[in-house]
Amino acid sequence: MDELEIKTGIQISRAPKEVFEAIVDPEKMSNYFIAESTGRMEEGKDLEWKFPEFDEKVKVHVVEVKPNEYISFKWEGAKGEDLLVEMTLLPMPEESTLVKITEGKMANDKKGLKWLAQNTEGWANFLACLKAFVEHEINLRKGAFDFMKQ
Template sequence: MEQLEINTGLQISKKANEVYEAIVDPNKMSNYFIAESTGNLVEGTSVTWKFPEFEGDVLIEVTKVIPNELISFVWEGAKGKKLKVKISLTEMPDSSTVVKVTEGKLPADAAGITWYGGNTEGWANFLACLKAYLEYDINLRKGAFEFRRGEM
């Protein structure tokens, strides 16, 4: 059976080190994506994320970190499924950074298609919120998903 994998990306008008810090530092990440975290994303550690619009904690197992280039972790991206997430950063000649997110893989069945749609939406939102925060100091996520409280 065919396997589904999320692949999305966005260019941000900031240097790779600024983008990297905004992803690994929970004090910065709480300005655009999560409500809180138990710590920085450091290779070989686990942290717990809380989202403002969802109940419960999300365990993040950090598997690889290359400063200013890569953050990779495993999480329960779909119910009962541990999935690998890879966030790669590529600094461009104009000092902007291309951020790419991949997650997966799951079978192309009904459950996989539901996961693919929901998590693709989530990662595209993550990227848009990261861009708005870094370029304009705006938290796009604040209040955006109140209608989803309790769905996770």
């Protein structure tokens, strides 16, 4: 395997429209992922995200948005690496949504393996927090990474 790519997913017991809005609306996203954003995720927009655990801001370029179906953006997913993140929302039975996330690709080397481990953990956490918020209005992220501030 020459290249590494993150692939993860989770099913959420809500309709695609509700899940989509929770991802693109910064006010909603601040309840489970980021502390703040400079705007809504809209195609072609350049945003900055601030995470509650870190002082620095992350630059995000929104590449493509298909309402209730698909979101892609580029960001520095690893130091010095501009990576594409794709989020696909698939309607499932009983008004639920399968959210699939891919990020990548990077070389299968030491730097790539470090990125794969860290960001796979990060996206799995994102999905769990998204599910808890959308289904139960619970912010799983609040206080979860306070230990990283030290």
